[in-house]
Amino acid sequence: MTLHKKSIALLLSGAFLSLAQPAFAQEDEQARRAILELRSQLKQSDMVRNDLASQVQQLQNELRQLRGQLESLGNVGQTQVLEARANDDIGPSAQVGDPAEQRAYDAALDLFRAGDYAASSKALANFTASYPASPLAPSALFYEGSSRYANRDFQGSIKTLNEMLASYPKDPKAGDALLVIAGSQLELNNVAGSKATLERTIKEYPGTPAADTAKERLALY
Template identity: 30%
Template structure:
């Protein structure tokens, strides 16, 4: 009986220990770990989306940079073409002027008018050639300005006058005298409709208006260049300039 009682007492004494060991904290820990994993997955997905968005933004910026670089290269190429065309025109003009004194002029001995016409022609060519040489050969741009003024005043009806006005406008424009330059370009546009320099003069008027923050007038002039001289280098430059105003 004594041993049996001891066994019963031991059994009763062990019951609290077993009941304390029964709760399963492992299940709670497993649930907490699952939540952490879900949070981590969510954070990774957000980071992945952010990385994709950043990559897309970089690609978009790179495309814009490439497009701007292409526009700049095109504009530079067009400008070089226009400058080359001007140089060729001036060289051809120089060759014609250089050969002018050798051109025979018929004389009329009875009146002497032939000699007078020849002297006037040579004088006109010499005055113009002197002004051109100040620009192309001697690079004396400040002295060339009054020389072209003198030619325009002496020979307002000369076939060379529209070219002289354009030369003068360009020299004044380079000095920053926009108002006086615009007056010369405007004279070429309005007074010499058949001049080969008219499209370039109109383009320069638009550029001056743009520099003066007169966007409305600049747009009007650029559109005129494009409409009246659609296939010219001036029109190509006008299209590029016009797009920058939109």
């Protein structure tokens, strides 16, 4: 190759290089921007993930707390039945004139005391059916409703105790009957109904131990 041709070749190669450099620089800039954008997206994804994880943890904590409250509320209904069993007022019952009537009531109540709730609920229901005008009928209805609650027949418990309250609203056990109803409603996931029943207990039977218990339970909601 002559000197002239070599000079021309060098000039052309230099020209090509000068033309290629801006294109390479542009591609590098685009790649750099893409990397920066990807990093930004990854950072945002991490932030979103962390935020979601925090929210999930908070929800789990709230759920555990709610479960604890519901468990506490559920336990108080069972406590009500146990207190009824231990209460002195289910000791020697009021005596009635008919010996057969008295024996039927005492036998049914003995089943309740023994914790045989399925049998006691049936026996007490039979008693009120056989002796609807008995002075022992309100107590029989109360212990039948309590037996049904303890046997997890919550609908039956509510029905029986509402019958008692409708017929004997002034009975000494009326406030306690409302407490058992509130416990049954809670077991049936009727939280609003349970709260309303507790509020009713406070309103209709103020100054009674049942009203005090209702206030304590409302504080758990």
